[in-house]
Amino acid sequence: MSIDPGSYTPLYRQLADLLRGRIEAGEFAPGENLPSEAQLAQAYEVGRDTVRDALAALRSEGVIITVKGSGSQVRLWHEPTVVRVDGRARIAARMPSIEEKRQFRLKDGTPVLVVHREGLDEEIHPADRIQLEVGD
Template sequence: MLLRSFGAMTIDPSADRPVYKQLADLIRARIEAGEYRPGQRLPAESDYVAEYGISRDSVRRAIAVLRGEGLIVTELRGSRVRDAGEAVTVPIAPGAQVTARMPTEPERRQLGIAEGVPILVVTEPDGETRKLPADRTIIEASKEQQEV
């Protein structure tokens, strides 16, 4: 059995968990540990293939998982850790409704959010709606709303 490791974490091709999910776990752990910082490019697919002895398809699937989670963005020149930006607090009026959903491609471009990041749709009592990136928005209910 061939095990490839990162610290205490390994990729075990004979494990029940698919190899691409194991690699996604390793990369996620590196992001969470600060080894890969916001804006930093990830190693190339070929680097992961060589380091862990896994297929290019497994690497691509792992990258797709992390992109779907909103942790990374993939551009023409490779993938990098997404910079979530500074969070903004948005007050909502009593009676406002907040829903979450995945954005359309034009909404994603307009709001400047990565693939895999949902949006919050705030519908005010007067019917006005706002679309906000869920990864950097803090919703603050007014005092009257909190007491209900």
């Protein structure tokens, strides 16, 4: 599949779809660096802004991370830990505070899950590592 400049789908979205497909096909392993922005721009015959927008889309989806000085790499995936939530509870997702990002060592764009139960302190869990199991 290649980039179609005549398509109604924006170029950055086409590139993001192509890169996601390559990642899902195993061409880029978890933790492996993607080609540089310049290499991607040349390989797909698009501008650097298009590449940046495509990488930003993949980052917001949690497919890749970008590390300053190292470039973009496929996000490592971990089997989630199951946390059981018994009784009545409200569960909400939100973006973490700076302190929570530090505490859980969260990458940009990773939300937290907040469990509220009456009479108890709220529980905060990193959404990329936890699955909540709600009981009766």
